[in-house]
Amino acid sequence: MVGRAAKGSGVGRKREQAPEGPMATRRAPTITDVARLAGVAVGTVSNVLNGTVPVGGDRRDRVLAAVAQLGYRPNMLAQGLRRRRSPVVGICVPRTSVAYFAALVEAFEEIASDGGYHVMHVLTHDAAELERQRVASLLRYHVGGVVLVPGAEPAPTLDMLAQSDTPVVVVDRTARGYGFDEVTFDNRAAMRDATERLIGLGHRRLLFVVRRRKLVVTQQRIQGMRQAVRGSGAEVSAEILECAEEQELRTRLAVALTAVPRPTAVIVSNSTFAAAAMRAIRAMKLRCPDDVSLLAFDEPEWAELVSPTLSVVRQPTRDIARMAWELLLRRMRGGADQRQQVELKAQVVLRDSVARPPLASKRARQRGG
Amino acid sequence: MVGRAAKGSGVGRKREQAPEGPMATRRAPTITDVARLAGVAVGTVSNVLNGTVPVGGDRRDRVLAAVAQLGYRPNMLAQGLRRRRSPVVGICVPRTSVAYFAALVEAFEEIASDGGYHVMHVLTHDAAELERQRVASLLRYHVGGVVLVPGAEPAPTLDMLAQSDTPVVVVDRTARGYGFDEVTFDNRAAMRDATERLIGLGHRRLLFVVRRRKLVVTQQRIQGMRQAVRGSGAEVSAEILECAEEQELRTRLAVALTAVPRPTAVIVSNSTFAAAAMRAIRAMKLRCPDDVSLLAFDEPEWAELVSPTLSVVRQPTRDIARMAWELLLRRMRGGADQRQQVELKAQVVLRDSVARPPLASKRARQRGG
DNA sequence: CTGAAAGCGCTTACAG
């Protein structure tokens, strides 16, 4: 069937095409092939398939039959070119080795696919130039929309997106000064909450390990931490350790943990860092949580498997993905007027990796005895 | 600059286009805009940009200047339509929640992007119909190539791919009976090795937990296990537990582990299952490895963090991605004649989660004492 | 080497 149709499709061609190899296969059937087989105009086929214009019963059936017989599938390149937009959405995240981003991409891919869209997936590595290039690539495909987790210096990327007329939803990290829809979670509140609880347990020397200090989320978390410190009225030192390369983390953290007096609680910004920090702490023969407490943003699948079980800030990943898709779809359909900024709540989950600090527990014991 | 150019670009249009909203932005500049600004034919612009035909110094410079001034970027939809192929490659994996697939996708995305290609990423969930649909979508974009980790019943998908003239590389799971290039690792050997070492430690009752029995890789692993059992000359029972849903794993495994006599070593087929198995074992108040040894295919980042540290079969993920890209590129460039089947080696890494079985260690102790 | 023109496979006003 397919063979016959394909042969037929070649007949009308003005120019002969050389076969593309020893085993050249049949060209995919086009709308012209369908029209010819059904005995209608190509426009009619298009109308039937898209429901643009009602088409009479008989002709309609013939078109559908021809489509089925040929196994016709519209060429999205042609369709996109003509419609000036294709049913592809791009999603740009820094990396997928971080559990949170992997989950975000997977959830988004699932939701978008269910909606008949396709996902083009690019990695920005939190590098401004890479990010700009990758998003530029997406734009060359005239994607229908873009979901972006912006990096540390997203201005070039965001300017480019703003100039294109592409619907955009910014996710996870707010993009100040731009009018895009946003889905984030409240990093400030999450960090404030986490810090308050650490201080409440008696911790007075905190260390926050981040990949990039400049990131909006990092800034927000630092603010949350400072708020909690001020609010506590206690003498609390809160230091930041920036560590762009995961490989460095171990040695950098080792140095930080040999300081006198030593931080008693370490907060890290993602699951990869959490793994590295646990390794570093073990390598130093420190005990967690007896010597040092550990808390991580991002909830990896192994959080409850390690010992001590890992305390985390759990992001509402699926909700973020779902909301991002909803907002994007709304814009893509043109029904969006007002800018939407959705801020979800994250949840602090304390597990065994967080406990009273060494001194505090001594004190507590003294008081208790 | 951009503003002026965009205005210019609208002048020549035959049909007026209604602005697409209150804040309609400028259309992206096209090759026609560039040609007009440079005062050359569009074909010349194309020739300069693609190097198809040498273009004289002056005109060349003018084109390049115009491109820069307008910030022109070729429309990949048009280019792809005309060239009958676009610089996009599709990658289809069952899911990304499994660390191995996530790593594979990330590595591949990185390598392909470096090569100037874009990656469209679809998830098949190991479901035949979904797989077929997702790959069909890829094909509608006339992607330049497809990397596929085939699911349990890949025939419809593979037939479809074979009929299209799209370059394909099958990865991780061999596709018997099809002529595609393949990059796999030797599951049989890896499992044989693992099984031999377990038997060597004294294990006589093995349990292999798989998501889908029908998968080629599963079959190969089972073969490897049986070979090892036969080769050992010992009385070894090797059972298979199929568990398609992760949620079920805990209860299914609990049942299997209360059998009398109980399996002393459990092998699971991926990292997600490993996490679930650890949880199940703990929930049953069994000790690992004292009561039951555990070994997983796939090396998650947390393998050395949990206690006991997790024994694994470590796949050569980056090598697989790199090789897949190499083979795909070769086919996309048309320089491929012979079918290539690359089989890499996986490595069995025994850690604390594997030890002598209860009885054997008793025996050993008796002998020792 | 250069320009004018055909054509990739669609959609969409426009006449009938």
Next chain:
DNA sequence: CTGAAAGCGCTTACAG
């Protein structure tokens, strides 16, 4: 409701 035709933004033989 239907068909013929223009056009989306490119590439690529084809004359000059």
